[in-house]
Amino acid sequence: MEYRKLPHGDEQISVIGLGTSSMGESNEKEIIATIQEAMQAGVNYLDLASGHAKTFAAIGKAIQGQREKVYLQIHFGANYVTGEYGWTTDLKTIQESIQWQLKMLQTDYIDFGFIHCIDEMRDLEMIQQSGVIDYILGLKQQGIVKHIGLSSHTPEIVHKFLDMQIIDMVMFSINPAYDYHHGEYAFGKSDERMALYQRCEKEEVGISVMKAFSAGQLLDQEKSPFPQALTRIQCLQYALDKPAVVTVLPGVRNRQDLKEILDYTKATNQEKDYTIISTFEAVEHQGKCVYCKHCHPCPKGLDIALINKYYDLALLGDELAKDHYLHLEKKPVIVCNVDIANSVAHSMSIKCKE
Structure with missing residues (x-):
């Protein structure tokens, strides 16, 4: 496993982390086994924007006794009161959700506290008015949150937060489809997105990558905007080659999914080569x-x-x-x-x- 240093910190983070959005589709035993197998393989960064509440208790059990070996990316705005993922900007609901997540994860601190899924100016205004930003800043002062981050799909919003100079990491969607303006979350033109990555690198703000496979579309020739399917390895390498990227967080459901992701660590340079995308007509070559x-x-x-x-x-x-x-x-x-x-x-x- 390769590791990259967080620019605003000393943390050495595995280039392959894990997304947990679909992990709740498995039973508790499988979730625990998947997390522990990932940690044994050197994965040390977990994103907790899960689709299901039950994932948290299982992960808490998986990391019990080895909490210091893993960095948790926890989202201020993800809400699990119904048992399934929900989104909120209400401060009281967020406070209750964070306390519940900490309890389930059996921890009393957050490595990366992320202001969750801010994609529109209205979202930003709502969290400012409700006091969410002040709340997370207060937790950082107390040492409960080590680093503040933001998850967003919108370059304009990320720039607003960079202007505030309060974040150490951005969770952003990076893949060949979005970067060339194809897909549901392809916000911003190619040059605008690259300019964002470059600004993050210049200002030493790391990027953790979500949606590296464009929700699986890039892996399926019939669903891809390109005439040829890409491999997981090519998509992972594409994201890792972008400025400021520290880690990529592909979602896994079980150990079989994990095995396919970890193939990246054994891949040859030829298997990582994604230059085929330069021949696709759908790519507006810049x-x-x-x-x-x-x-x-x-x-x-x-x-x-x-x-x-x-x-x-x-x-x-x-x-x-x-x-x-x-x-x-x-x-x-x-x-x-x-x-x-x-x-x-x-x-x-x-x-x-x-």
Whole structure:
């Protein structure tokens, strides 16, 4: 298992985490076995936006005695009073739900407290007016919440929270369909979504990825917006290659689903290669580097992905990125034939001069 450090913290987080939205479809014994098997495989990040109330007690039993080995992402706004998932912005209901979740999980602290599913300006206004943001900030001051996060599908909303400078992590939907404006939650154009990922990286706010398979559509040729189905491994790698992404949280129901997800940890570079999407007509090719490194190795030893990342961050005003670029061991050379150089460098976002 590979781990990535949370930018605003010391936590080393597994690149493959788990979503639990469908885990309640299994019985308690299977849920416990699935969580424990995942932890044995090195998974240490769990998202608790579950579809069913019974999932919480089962996970509490699964992590009993080893709570410190796992990071829990708990949602302020997910409500389970009916036994099934519900959404609320009412402060009193959220307070009661959080206390219930802590009790079921047999813990007294929250690693990542997420303001849940804010997709519209009206949602943001409601949680501000009801005091939800102040409530979670208060829990952080008390040490009950270690990090504050946000789950959203809307770039505009995420930017609003980034402006507040209160979040350490964003849960955002990233997959080839949404990034190229295909699907129910494909909010924002391709360049707007990439700009959001880049801003998160610049401001050192991590991203935990939801809906990496577009609710399974990308894995099914008949349902996919593309003419060819992608594999789980390709979708996971696609998300992990985006700026600021720390972990991807595919949903699993049982140990069989888990096994299919963990195949990623043994996959070859060829199995991870998703460059086939560049040939799909449904993809509006932007001519921009996405730092995937599938053009590597450069015969001259250039780190093309890193050069482009520094370039994009510098355009956003990141002075540190400029300095990092200047200290690279190898940089693009200046050539005399500008037209030829620029035609080659176009896909790299590098502008050559005489």
